[in-house]
Amino acid sequence: MEQEIRTALVDHLSYSSVTQLARNPLMFKKTYILKIYSNVYSPSAVVGTAAHKFCEHLLKGETVSKATELGLDYINRLSDVAIEYGKTGSREKIIADYTKAITFYMQESPDWSKRNILSVESSLTKVIHDLDGNALSIPAKAKSDVIWQSTREETFAGHTFPMGSLFIEDHKFSRGAGADDTEDDGARIIQAMFNYHVVKEELGEEPVAILFRETKISQNKDGSPQCNYYVIKFDQRHDFETFYNLYNDVTRFLSQPEPIFLPNFQDMFDGKEALTVYRQNLITSDAPVVVKKTHEVRYAEPSFVPATVDKVENINLSPEEKIKSKLLEFGIASETHETFTNGSVVMYTLKVSRGVKMTKIGALEKDLAIALKAQTIRIQAPIMGTDLVGIEVPHERRDIIPFLLEGQPDEKLVSRGTLNLPIGMDVYGNTIAYDLRDMPHLLVAGSTGSGKSVFLNVALRAISTQMDASELNLVLIDPKRVELSQFKDLPHLAGQIIFDHDKAVKALSWLVSEMNDRYETLEGENYRNIKEYNEDHVEKMKYIVCVIDEFAELMLTKTKGETSFAELAIVRLSQKARAVGIHLILATQRPSVDVVTGLIKANLPTRVAFMTTSRTDSQVILDQNGAEELTGRGDMLFLHPQTRGLQRLQGFFA
DSSP, X not given: OOOOOOOOSXXXXXXXXXXXXXXXXXXXXXXXXXOOOOOOBOHHHHHHHHHHHHHHHHHTTOOHHHHHHHHHHHHHHSOGGGBOOTTTOOHHHHHHHHHHHHHHHHHTOOOGGGEEEEEEEXXXXXXXXXXXXXXXXXXXXXXXXXXXXXXXXXXXXXXEEOTTOEEEEEEEEESSOOTTOOSOOHHHHHHHHHHHHHHHHHHSSOOOEEEEEEEEOSOOTTOOOSEEEEEEETXXXXXXXXXXXXXXXXXXXXXXXXXOOOOOTTTTTSSHHHHHHHHTTSSOOOSOOOOOOOOOOOOOOOOOSOSSHHHHHHSOOOHHHHHHHHHHHTTOOEEEEEEEEOSSEEEEEEEEOTTOOHHHHHTTHHHHHHHTTOSOOEEESSOTTSSOEEEEEEOSSOOOOBSEETTEEOTTTOOTTSOEEEEEEETTSOEEEEEGGGSOOEEEEOOTTSSHHHHHHHHHHHHHHHSOTXXXXXXXXXXXXXXXXXXXXXXXXXXXXXXXXHHHHHHHHHHHHHHHHHHHHHHHTTOSSHHHHHHHOSSOOOEEEEEEETHHHHHHSSOHHHHHHHHHHHHHHHHHGGXXXXXXXXXXXXXXXXXXXXXXXXXXXXXXXOOOSSHHHHHHHHSSSOGGGOOSTTEEEEEOTTSSSOEXXXXXXX
C-alpha cells in the first residue's frame, strides 16, 4: 500500500506555537500560518525582554554598566503605541521593574567564569529524532538563553550533577511566585523537551537538565532568595513519550487537507487585530447573528478648572495639584509622578496626555510660575531619556551640601591619583564628579554671588588633595587679587600667584612653550600621551592645571595686540595641551561674546553656568537659555560632552 504524502502548514514547530495551538487554534493560524504578528507588548513582556538583553550582553563579555545601558535602550526605543500599558502601567514603572530585575539577578548571580559557556541566546531549527532514532516529520525550533558545561560538581534545587555535565538554562523574570512554587510543570516539560532535542542535534551531546532560573522582581520581605532554580532532569522516559505523542498529534492535525481552526472565545476579540482576522473569513458560519442596539451613554468630563479666582485662593492645593490645575486651563491633562529635591530646587515630574507638543508646555513657564508663586521656574520638556516633563521650582529652604565631612573631603568625590572635580548634587540626590583629564578643560561663568568663587575653592581643594606636589603643578592667575590668595601656601604652586596682567601673559607664554617641549619629548620617545610616558618612567611628567579667575580682565586689558596674544595662547592650550597633561579652568563674571569667543567655546565643551543676569549671557555660555532662571548660591547648569543635555546641580560648599 502506497503511503500518502502530505505537506504540513508550517515549516517548523516550537514550544510557543504548540502551546498556542492547544490554547487558541485560530490565534495559531493568525500568527504561524498567515504570519500576522502583534506588535503590541505588555509591560511585563517589555521588562522580560530588556532583562534578557541585559543577560545576553553580560554573558557575551560586556560590562554591567554597558549591558544595563543596552537593556534600557531597548525600552526607550519602543514607542508608546507599541506598549499596552493597561490600567497601572507606565514607562517609568517598566524602567523601575527592569532595574529591580537585573539588580536581583546580579545579587544572586553565579560565577560564570567557572562555567564553560558554549552559547548565549542561540536560536536553532533542527530535524529531531525520537529515542528509537526515527526522524520527526516537522523540524523543531528552540531558543536557549544559555548553554553551558560544568567544570566542577554542581547542585541545583537538591539535584547534584557531576563535572562535565551539559546544561540548558532559561531565564525568567516575574512578579509572581518564584521557582519553588507548586504549579503544574507540564508547560515547562514541553519547553524542556524542545530545547533538549534541538541542543542534542546541534552539539551531538545530551544535556543532563534544563535549569529554569526564575528571578522574582517584587522584593521578598522575609529575605528569602529572589532567584530560584526549577530543575527538569532529562532522565524520565515518560516525559519523552508524552512529548512524541503530542508532537505527532500536532503533525497529523497540521497535515490535514483542511484543518479547522476554532477560536478561544474568551480572547478572540482581545484587540483590533484578532477581530480583523475573524472578519477575513478565517472561519465562516451561515447562522444569522442578531445584534441588539443599546442606547448611547454619555459621561460628563470632570472639570478641574475653578470657577472663580476667589475659589482658587481658598483651596489649599499642593504644588502638584496647582501644576495639574494650571495645565488643565490650557487643555493639557497630566498625571503627577515622583518629586525630587536637592539643595536648591524641587523638581516635580509629570506625564502629559498624548498629542501634546512639548513646545506648548515650555511656553507656559510664566503661567506656572504665577500659579506656584515662584519668582522663576525651569521646565524640562521632556526630561532627557524619558517621556516625562520636569518642572523645577526654587526650594523654599536652601540646604548646604558640604564638600568636607568632619574636616575631610567626601570620599565619593575624591580619588587619589586623579584630578576629580566635585561638581555638585543633582535633583535625584546623586553626587556628581568628573576627572578634569577627561573634560579636558572647563569654562565657569556666573554673576556676582552666584557661587563661582566657592566652586573654584572646592575644585582647588580637591585637586591638591588627590595629587601631591611631585605629581602636580598649579598655575594660578587672579587679576582681581582676592579669590585665589588663600592658596598662596600650597606646595603645588609653580611660582607665586599671578595678579599682574603682564606676568599673566608671560605665564601663558611659558605654558605654550612647556606644551611644545613636552610634545617633543613624547615624540622623541614614541609616546602618545603623558599617561603612557609616566607608566614607563621613574621621573614622572607633572600634570599642570592653570586656573584663571576672571579671565575677562586678561582678555580686555592693555592693548589689542596683548589681548589677542592671550586669546591665542588660551586657544592653543585648549586645542593641544590635553595629551601632555596641561589643563585649563577659566572663570568669568562677564560672559560676553568678546570674552567667551567662538574659538574658546569650541575648545572648552565642558561648562558650568551659574546664575546669569540675562538670557544673552546664558546663550553665550551654554548656547541656550536657562542660566538666567537660576537662583544663585551654587545653583548651576552643567554641560559635559559625555552627558545628554544640561544637568541642574547644587554646588558643594567648603
